[in-house]
Amino acid sequence: MARLLAAIVVVLATGALTAWLVASVIGPGLFHEHMVRAGVGDHDAAVLHAEEAFRDASTVSLALATAAAALASAAVSLVLARRIGRSLAAVSDAAARVGAGDYAHRVPAPGLGREFDDLAASFNTMGDRLHEADRLRARLLADVAHELRTPVATLAGYVEAVEDGVQTMDATTIAVLREQTVRLTRLAEDLAAVTRAEAGDVALDRAAVAPAELLDAAAAAVRERAAAAGVAVVVVPAAGVPPVLADRTRAAQVLDNLLTNAVRHTPAGGTVTLSARPGDGTVAIDVADTGEGIGATHLLHVFERFYRVDTARDRGRGGAGIGLAISRALALAHGGDLVASSPGPGGGSTFTLTLPTA
Numbered sequence: 274m275a276r277l278l279a280a281i282v283v284v285l286a287t288g289a290l291t292a293w294l295v296a297s298v299i300g301p302g303l304f305h306e307h308m309v310r311a312g313v314g315d316h317d318a319a320v321l322h323a324e325e326a327f328r329d330a331s332t333v334s335l336a337l338a339t340a341a342a343a344l345a346s347a348a349v350s351l352v353l354a355r356r357i358g359r360s361l362a363a364v365s366d367a368a369a370r371v372g373a374g375d376y377a378h379r380v381p382a383p384g385l386g387r388e389f390d391d392l393a394a395s396f397n398t399m400g401d402r403l404h405e406a407d408r409l410r411a412r413l414l415a416d417v418a419h420e421l422r423t424p425v426a427t428l429a430g431y432v433e434a435v436e437d438g439v440q441t442m443d444a445t446t447i448a449v450l451r452e453q454t455v456r457l458t459r460l461a462e463d464l465a466a467v468t469r470a471e472a473g474d475v476a477l478d479r480a481a482v483a484p485a486e487l488l489d490a491a492a493a494a495v496r497e498r499a500a501a502a503g504v505a506v507v508v509v510p511a512a513g514v515p516p517v518l519a520d521r522t523r524a525a526q527v528l529d530n531l532l533t534n535a536v537r538h539t540p541a542g543g544t545v546t547l548s549a550r551p552g553d554g555t556v557a558i559d560v561a562d563t564g565e566g567i568g569a570t571h572l573l574h575v576f577e578r579f580y581r582v583d584t585a586r587d588r589g590r591g592g593a594g595i596g597l598a599i600s601r602a603l604a605l606a607h608g609g610d611l612v613a614s615s616p617g618p619g620g621g622s623t624f625t626l627t628l629p630t631a
């Protein structure tokens with residue numbers, strides 16, 4: 274505010290000084306010259322009067338103009354400074370509140386032109402992001418706690434029962450204890466993997482790989498489990514499809530996650546089909562099943578950590594809901610993508626992994 278006023282004072286002072294110089298030094302000379310050229314004698318009383326009148330008129334009009342300009346600019350700068358000050362105060366107040374953890378606080382558009390509106394919009398976008406990150410962090414912690422509770426409670430219950438002599442340490446008990454420890458170990462591993470993958474902290478050992486090789490290896494790894502569940506695994510020959518640039522182990526991990534899901538969500542008698550097709554600088558690998566399908570609302574969320582369509586049932590089937598989050602992060606790390614589509618419940622699902630060509 275003070276700086277703006279000082280700048281205006283400098284501008285006004287420069288303008289007034291210039292005007293005064295012109296009016297008192299250059300103007301009278303010019304006027305005198307014109308009077309003489311008009312044929313009036315050099316020292317006539319009329320000339321002296323006219324010149325004095327000219328000087329007075331110039332001085333008064335310049336003084337008035339300068340005063341009016343000073344008043345107008347003071348008024349304009351006061352109004353501007355107030356409005357800018359108010360908008361900046363709103364932004365700094367909002368920054369302080371967001372800094373203190375009130376992520377939902379927003380600044381209104383100041384209506385002072387594009388730059389200020391952009392500043393407010395960027396600030397609000399930052400607020401949205403922080404709010405979302407905070408929400409996800411809170412949910413992640415709640416989910417982890419929830420996932421830990423069941424196996425830990427089962428372990429504690431069994432140990433207590435053995436201590437009390439209600440349960441003997443037989444093969445069944447040991448199997449239950451082992452299953453829960455395996456589940457806890459897997460949860461810890463998956464959490465570490467998804468955190469690393471989502472932070473982009475995965476070292477990829479990329480090389481040209483023929484898609485047909487990836488499909489065959491992935492199908493071979495799951496075939497036995499699928500057969501036990503009465504699900505057929507079909508690989509569509511991908512001989513003509515160009516090689517992809519991928520880390521073989523990581524790509525296999527993604528396909529294994531997709532196939533495990535597909536087999537798990539397809540009733541006996543169904544089929545899981547693996548195929549590859551060339552795209553624009555990419556190759557798309559489809560894992561399609563004839564199983565349960567996924568409703569449109571769930572489709573938006575299946576890649577989120579811990580998201581399961583049927584929480585109780587899916588957990589019962591051994592899933593923590595992290596597989597697709599890891600898979601998608603790995604696909605993105607490759608410069609590819611992983612998307613899901615389904616016509617809805619009962620219609621089967623297709624997961625498409627895109628990888629760049631070599």
Ligand SMILES: Nc1ncnc2c1ncn2[C@@H]1O[C@H](COP(=O)(O)OP(=O)(O)OP(=O)(O)O)[C@@H](O)[C@H]1O
Pocket residue numbers: 463530534535536538562564565566567575576580581582583587588591592593594595596597598621622
């Ligand atoms: N092929 C599929 N058909 C129907 N639903 C699926 C399919 N694949 C995934 N889903 C749904 O998406 C959810 C998330 O899958 P995701 O692989 O992330 O977790 P999960 O398989 O339950 O657990 P995890 O992979 O960590 O063992 C699943 O719980 C399931 O509800």
Ligand SMILES: [Mg+2]
Pocket residue numbers: 530533534592595596597
């Ligand atoms: Mg899974």
